[in-house]
Amino acid sequence: MAFPLGAACTVALAAAAGAQGVHAALAQSGSVSADGVARRSSIRLPFDAVLRASNAATTGASNLYQTLAATIQLGTPPVTLSVVLDTGSPSFWVTSALCVQGNGCQAARKQLYNPNKSSTAASTGLVAQRSYGDGTSVQFEIFNDTLSIAGVDVPNQPVGAAVYFKDPTHAATDGLIGLAPPNVRDPVGVFGNLRSAFTRSMVSFYYNRKVISIDASGLVPNAGEITFGEPNRDRMAGEFAWLPINSTAPYWQTVVDSMTVNGVTAQANVQALIDTGTTDAIITPALFALVTRAIGSSLNVTTQVFDCSVAKSLPPITFRMSGMDFLIPWQNQVIVKNGVCYTIFSQGSATEMILGASFQRGFYTTFNFDNSSIGIARLAEDQTGSYDPFEGNMGSTKNGAGRARSGSVAALASLVVALAAGIALL
Numbered sequence: 198m199a200f201p202l203g204a205a206c207t208v209a210l211a212a213a214a215g216a217q218g219v220h221a222a223l224a225q226s227g228s229v230s231a232d233g234v235a236r237r238s239s240i241r242l243p244f245d246a247v248l249r250a251s252n253a254a255t256t257g258a259s260n261l262y263q264t265l266a267a268t269i270q271l272g273t274p275p276v277t278l279s280v281v282l283d284t285g286s287p288s289f290w291v292t293s294a295l296c297v298q299g300n301g302c303q304a305a306r307k308q309l310y311n312p313n314k315s316s317t318a319a320s321t322g323l324v325a326q327r328s329y330g331d332g333t334s335v336q337f338e339i340f341n342d343t344l345s346i347a348g349v350d351v352p353n354q355p356v357g358a359a360v361y362f363k364d365p366t367h368a369a370t371d372g373l374i375g376l377a378p379p380n381v382r383d384p385v386g387v388f389g390n391l392r393s394a395f396t397r398s399m400v401s402f403y404y405n406r407k408v409i410s411i412d413a414s415g416l417v418p419n420a421g422e423i424t425f426g427e428p429n430r431d432r433m434a435g436e437f438a439w440l441p442i443n444s445t446a447p448y449w450q451t452v453v454d455s456m457t458v459n460g461v462t463a464q465a466n467v468q469a470l471i472d473t474g475t476t477d478a479i480i481t482p483a484l485f486a487l488v489t490r491a492i493g494s495s496l497n498v499t500t501q502v503f504d505c506s507v508a509k510s511l512p513p514i515t516f517r518m519s520g521m522d523f524l525i526p527w528q529n530q531v532i533v534k535n536g537v538c539y540t541i542f543s544q545g546s547a548t549e550m551i552l553g554a555s556f557q558r559g560f561y562t563t564f565n566f567d568n569s570s571i572g573i574a575r576l577a578e579d580q581t582g583s584y585d586p587f588e589g590n591m592g593s594t595k596n597g598a599g600r601a602r603s604g605s606v607a608a609l610a611s612l613v614v615a616l617a618a619g620i621a622l623l
């Protein structure tokens with residue numbers, strides 16, 4: 198279920214990146230060569246978010262997907278594009294002037310990438326295709342071109358220019374940057390190139406919990422902040438707890454040992470994906486039974502709605518991962534939209550979990566490409582104030598209360614890897 202947050206506006210890349218985004222000691226502004234000569238400490242940019250309903254029925258129900266999107270520039274002269282950031286898939290592609298088939302080609306766009314008109318584009322002559330768990334399907338021709346993120350130029354970045362683009366979600370984005378872990382090799386992967394532009398190969402996410410984008414009609418701005426390079430220490434309290442990932446899995450995948458509620462522990466020992474492309478915390482039936490017991494009889498497990506009067510007395514939940522405990526207080530167990538309370542938990546299979554944005558938003562999270570680990574830290578803002586989900590949120594007001602909320606939420610019960618790409622299709 199959903200929720201997102203954060204802080205982002207589609208506009209100002211440069212502003213976001215500027216002085217504030219680049220740590221002091223850093224080299225020149227503007228271009229940084231990808232050969233490692235001049236490396237940045239970090240860049241930051243806001244992201245937008247929307248929770249979209251999918252029509253891809255995998256296990257009998259449709260599913261909800263979390264979209265985080267940020268602004269990049271591509272080519273020379275640069276075109277400005279809004280792309281999905283997805284830790285659950287490996288490829289970088291955008292729709293393009295070469296796109297001739299599929300509803301995604303026809304969508305109205307502010308700017309469109311045309312490799313024929315980019316002086317820095319070089320065709321590799323390769324073609325590939327990808328399909329995703331939400332029904333999105335794309336075929337693209339691979340070019341090398343200059344990618345610019347928050348003022349950092351990455352020359353010769355391989356990118357797929359779509360020739361076919363089926364977009365069942367009408368997501369209003371122009372493409373996708375996959376941020377799958379480094380053990381996934383992809384001819385249009387980004388981080389292989391991007392990492393040489395920074396001193397640290399890390400991508401970190403901060404979610405603005407005040408922004409709710411469930412069932413929004415489009416991307417909701419200010420949903421959070423993504424940082425490439427050195428994590429933003431201003432967002433975190435203390436140090437990261439590091440979770441090693443499973444190096445044979447194509448995802449940022451670790452293990453949940455157990456969960457404890459009210460002194461009762463349910464063992465898990467199952468693989469868990471930490472995925473920005475999923476909204477819920479999708480947990481095993483045994484863990485879900487504990488959550489359900491704590492919430493009580495008002496919970497409708499289909500809609501995930503429960504009685505708001507119970508929310509503040511929900512006991513804290515402890516997740517144990519890699520032998521470390523992560524505490525989820527009541528504030529981070531509930532999403533409140535238009536006065537309705539939704540639990541962030543839904544029930545999945547007994548053999549795999551997905552801890553989506555609803556789980557991550559209670560922490561500052563980093564995906565470490567240097568040593569294939571996930572870092573989870575407490576939020577600085579929780580040290581100085583107390584987040585209250587019942588305080589007004591932004592982003593949902595213009596969406597119209599009546600909009601198909603129950604329909605799409607009813608679909609949530611099942612488990613799917615959001616935006617899990619088919620890899621190695623080339």
Ligand SMILES: *[C@@H]1O[C@H](CO)[C@@H](O)[C@H](O)[C@H]1NC(C)=O
Pocket residue numbers: 294295311313
């Ligand atoms: C791009 O260039 C190719 C090769 O010259 C040509 O076949 C194609 O029609 C051009 N497409 C656009 C949209 O300019």
Ligand SMILES: *[C@@H]1O[C@H](CO)[C@@H](O)[C@H](O)[C@H]1NC(C)=O
Pocket residue numbers: 319320321341353354355390
């Ligand atoms: C594209 O860039 C890659 C490095 O990112 C390089 O190995 C390859 O030769 C380039 N291909 C073309 C056609 O420029």
Ligand SMILES: *[C@@H]1O[C@H](CO)[C@@H](O)[C@H](O)[C@H]1NC(C)=O
Pocket residue numbers: 439440441565568569570
């Ligand atoms: C990964 O790198 C971090 C930061 O350098 C380090 O503290 C941590 O112990 C490493 N984790 C693993 C699993 O190697």
Ligand SMILES: *[C@@H]1O[C@H](CO)[C@@H](O)[C@H](O)[C@H]1NC(C)=O
Pocket residue numbers: 443444445446468
């Ligand atoms: C790693 O993930 C794969 C695929 O999900 C799984 O089969 C394997 O058991 C996992 N390895 C470990 C050490 O957990």
Ligand SMILES: *[C@@H]1O[C@H](CO)[C@@H](O)[C@H](O)[C@H]1NC(C)=O
Pocket residue numbers: 497498499500603607
């Ligand atoms: C849960 O909510 C759905 C949708 O509003 C409704 O159809 C169903 O009857 C509810 N289930 C229970 C057990 O109240």
